Amino acid sequence: MANPTAAMLVIGDEILSGRTRDANMYFLAGELTKHGIDLKEVRIVSDDEAAIIAAVTSLSDSFDHVFTSGGIGPTHDDITADCISKAFDVHLDVRDDARALLQAHYDKSGQELNAARLRMARIPDGATLIDNPVSTAPGFTLRNVHVMAGVPSVFQAMVASVLPTLTGGAPLLSQTLRVERGEGDIAPILTAVAEAFDDLSIGCYPFQHNGAFGANVVVRGADGARVDAAMTQLARDLGL
Amino acid sequence: MANPTAAMLVIGDEILSGRTRDANMYFLAGELTKHGIDLKEVRIVSDDEAAIIAAVTSLSDSFDHVFTSGGIGPTHDDITADCISKAFDVHLDVRDDARALLQAHYDKSGQELNAARLRMARIPDGATLIDNPVSTAPGFTLRNVHVMAGVPSVFQAMVASVLPTLTGGAPLLSQTLRVERGEGDIAPILTAVAEAFDDLSIGCYPFQHNGAFGANVVVRGADGARVDAAMTQLARDLGL
Numbered sequence: 001m002a003n004p005t006a007a008m009l010v011i012g013d014e015i016l017s018g019r020t021r022d023a024n025m026y027f028l029a030g031e032l033t034k035h036g037i038d039l040k041e042v043r044i045v046s047d048d049e050a051a052i053i054a055a056v057t058s059l060s061d062s063f064d065h066v067f068t069s070g071g072i073g074p075t076h077d078d079i080t081a082d083c084i085s086k087a088f089d090v091h092l093d094v095r096d097d098a099r100a101l102l103q104a105h106y107d108k109s110g111q112e113l114n115a116a117r118l119r120m121a122r123i124p125d126g127a128t129l130i131d132n133p134v135s136t137a138p139g140f141t142l143r144n145v146h147v148m149a150g151v152p153s154v155f156q157a158m159v160a161s162v163l164p165t166l167t168g169g170a171p172l173l174s175q176t177l178r179v180e181r182g183e184g185d186i187a188p189i190l191t192a193v194a195e196a197f198d199d200l201s202i203g204c205y206p207f208q209h210n211g212a213f214g215a216n217v218v219v220r221g222a223d224g225a226r227v228d229a230a231m232t233q234l235a236r237d238l239g240l
Numbered sequence: 241m242a243n244p245t246a247a248m249l250v251i252g253d254e255i256l257s258g259r260t261r262d263a264n265m266y267f268l269a270g271e272l273t274k275h276g277i278d279l280k281e282v283r284i285v286s287d288d289e290a291a292i293i294a295a296v297t298s299l300s301d302s303f304d305h306v307f308t309s310g311g312i313g314p315t316h317d318d319i320t321a322d323c324i325s326k327a328f329d330v331h332l333d334v335r336d337d338a339r340a341l342l343q344a345h346y347d348k349s350g351q352e353l354n355a356a357r358l359r360m361a362r363i364p365d366g367a368t369l370i371d372n373p374v375s376t377a378p379g380f381t382l383r384n385v386h387v388m389a390g391v392p393s394v395f396q397a398m399v400a401s402v403l404p405t406l407t408g409g410a411p412l413l414s415q416t417l418r419v420e421r422g423e424g425d426i427a428p429i430l431t432a433v434a435e436a437f438d439d440l441s442i443g444c445y446p447f448q449h450n451g452a453f454g455a456n457v458v459v460r461g462a463d464g465a466r467v468d469a470a471m472t473q474l475a476r477d478l479g480l
Contacts, residue, residue, distance in 0.1 A: 013443055016279045017412065018269030019458065020445065025284075029258030039256045041291065044265075044282040047443070051281065074424040075444040076431040116427030135453070151446055172257065184314040187356030191316040203253055203287070204315040205260065206391055213375070218259065 003169030007059040010044040011070035036169035052083040070150030074116040085124040095123040105136035131161040170222035182213040197230040243409030247299040250284040251310035264309045276409035292323040310390030314356040325364040335363040345376035371401040410462035422453040437470040
């Protein structure tokens with residue numbers, strides 16, 4: 001059976017302007033691979049209602065799971081919950097369970113649960129909360145969309161809360177062969193292996209190191225014995 | 241006048257599998273911002289023909305420019321040129337100008353221009369070549385799509401070749417205020433400034449440092465005097 005599929009939606013002007021380098025995509029990609037869920041697409045959009053709604057709707061229709069990061073804090077530019085609610089035509093308001101979590105958190109730290117912070121208790125009807133052991137304000141899952149924070153430590157904690165609840169497939173195994181020759185030299189051999197092992201993915205990722213060209217050849221698949229066999233043939237045909 | 245808009249399409253299984261951390265997006269975002277072109281969306285898709293064609297078509301229709309990275313090398317998994325040609329229904333074949341560049345390059349290094357390397361001379365009809373001072377094999381521009389390599393040093397050289405040919409707008413200016421208070425505390429002040437300066441973008445990016453919460457408040461806009469005025473009001477209202 002094929003693995004479940006997933007997409008990620010990163011919400012944030014700060015990445016598109018080049019101010020911040022995204023860290024969450026790289027983390028999620030690795031975690032999903034380990035869990036046997038195939039990440040098929042990532043989109044990054046700005047803090048713009050129409051863009052977020054269009055992306056969520058399209059990705060939710062096309063993939064088994066959608067993971068979002070960003071835009072669920074207390075400030076005016078945090079509009080993700082509003083957009084998800086609109087995308088699915090679901091009511092959004094402060095929900096008692098989320099408010100109770102935040103009230104207890106701010107009581108403990110002696111801070112006020114003001115109107116801005118109360119925004120983080122707004123949860124769409126029918127959504128399930130995602131636990132946030134780092135800073136309390138929860139994420140949520142609505143249908144197949146998992147809505148999480150953009151701060152990397154919080155995002156990672158939320159992924160750890162959500163992933164065990166999802167059915168994974170066979171983890172994708174991969175082996176890498178580093179070849180100190182140009183891609184153009186080894187291309188015919190790769191093509192032959194890719195044709196002989198059409199159940200596997202054979203990728204070739206060129207690099208330059210100290211002025212010399214080389215490539216990492218990566219063989220990926222769910223069946224370890226087949227990956228081993230392809231690597232053996234590759235090494236033999238490349239004379240390694 | 242509004243700045244030109246752009247999208248980026250990253251093509252590569254290696255990023256979706258978590259094997260590689262993308263570097264090109266961060267680079268391009270910074271260069272476009274300096275050049276006054278607004279990066280509005282990024283998509284990352286796998287080495288899959290249908291996914292690439294769908295993304296190119298959609299982004300080309302929606303934005304003034306599309307920049308792609310990846311999938312133009314000599315190996316079997318390099319299918320970007322094929323997909324761009326199909327997306328625009330344009331003929332693709334080895335083109336004399338691109339072949340001459342490669343022939344001269346491999347003659348000089350004493351390597352053979354074999355069938356695999358000749359794949360890199362396949363250019364869609366009507367496309368303009370993009371200069372590659374690093375490793376010769378050219379990128380190309382077809383309509384509003386700029387097709388570039390995935391290897392970061394080559395990608396960066398191609399961006400440097402293309403950007404001066406594009407009309408930019410007013411570079412986006414930004415100033416950042418680091419605030420050692422939680423987002424929830426400062427949110428009402430940010431909202432007031434965002435309303436008073438609705439021609440600017442006011443972003444709030446929370447962080448945790450040594451267990452304390454803080455936020456970077458970023459004011460962006462094309463008019464430096466307005467950005468200054470917003471920063472002055474922010475600093476005053478935050479008591480800084």
